[in-house]
Amino acid sequence: MMNALDLSNGQPYLLDASIVAARAAMLENSHMPKPDNDPPTYAALLALKPDDLALGRWASEAKLARNYFNDLRGHGNPGEETLRKLLAVIGKTMADYDREKARIAGTVLSEVESIPGSARSVFHGERLPDLEVRGTAMGGEFGDLDSDIELTELHMDEVIDRVARPIALANDPRAYALRIIGDSMAPRFKPGERVSVNPKATVSIGDDVIVQLRGDDGNDGERIKMVLIKELVRFTSTFVELRQHNPSTVFRVERKRVAHIHVVRANYF
Structure with missing residues (x-):
């Protein structure tokens, strides 16, 4: 050859x-x-x-x-x-x-929102506005004192930082970020990790979610909210079933105690 x-x-x-x-x-x-x-x-x-x-x-x-x-x-x-x-x-x-x-x-979010609650338009040539990181703190335990189900305080009026807004949240003016407190969802979410919250996203079984709880008097208008950051397992007319990873447990929250459920996205920052 x-x-x-x-x-x-x-x-x-x-x-x-x-x-x-x-x-x-x-x-x-x-x-x-x-x-x-x-x-x-x-x-x-x-x-x-x-x-x-x-x-x-x-x-x-x-x-x-x-x-x-x-x-x-x-x-x-x-x-x-x-x-x-x-x-x-x-x-x-x-x-x-x-x-x-x-x-x-070349696409970013317009700062103009003509109708409250409507989706903002995407235009060319501008920069996406940053995402506000809201304050969080340890909120004790949900249910019995020995339940080991971790609660988080969400301080809606406290902006502790700003981070780049992901493209996926370009048309959600209510989106924000927060810092994970505690290790109840480790290894999925680590203490100190910053995640984004997408109020407009459709919630599905298996999603990581933040569940905002109503106050003892049924009021959900407080600026400091008690929330559960967990995995959504089941959703019925009477209760919401959630999973915590550490320690591993599945538990239920009565629907009348739930104010809002929003999708949480990890590892954006």
């Missing part, structure tokens, strides 16, 4: 290892078009990628197929868990990704 030919003189030659490596690297990154031609999801990831990180190695370190980015370029719709794996490899967060995607797409 003949070796590769040097076409300049018709003589065979052996490929140098450095040439092979260089060509392999070129092929691995050759599918990278200009960001303006990419789907926003794909372009945002490429914009965050370190210059010295090859796409194939990035995918491999995230436990994905080496050609993952070829598929992503065509479909442009990775799952949230996949995004988190890719971002973890390069030390970035979902907030970093959302900011970059917003910059590339």
Whole structure:
């Protein structure tokens, strides 16, 4: 069998290892078009990628197929868990990704809301307003003193910080963030972790939720609210069933005690 030919003189030659490596690297990154031609999801990831990180190695370190980015370029719709794996490899967060995607797409939330409660419109050329982080504190235990079901105080009037607003919350003017207190939902939520709350999202079984409780007199208008941050297991006309992870327990809350149930999203910040 003949070796590769040097076409300049018709003589065979052996490929140098450095040439092979260089060509392999070129092929691995050759599918990278200009960001303006990419789907926003794909372009945002490429914009965050370190210059010295090859796409194939990035995918491999995230436990994905080496050609993952070829598929992503065509479909442009990775799952949230996949995004988190890719971002973890390069030390970035979902907030970093959302900011970059917003910059590339050029979409942000309008500050104009003409009808109370209506969805805000998304326009081009402005920056998404930050998400307010509301104050939280230990709220004791729910039910009996030895129940080990952790309550949280939510201070709606106290803004302790502001963080970048995820794209998913662009059209929810009531969205906010909070800091997890205690370890009752570990390892799902860790103490000190900041999560976002999406009041507009449809609540489904299996969601992580924040359940705002009515006061003892049935009033839910207080600015300091007692809340349960748990997993939604069941929802009926008479009770809400929730799961706490640490210690593991499933318990019920009478519907008459529930003021609101909102979806909680983790690891945005």
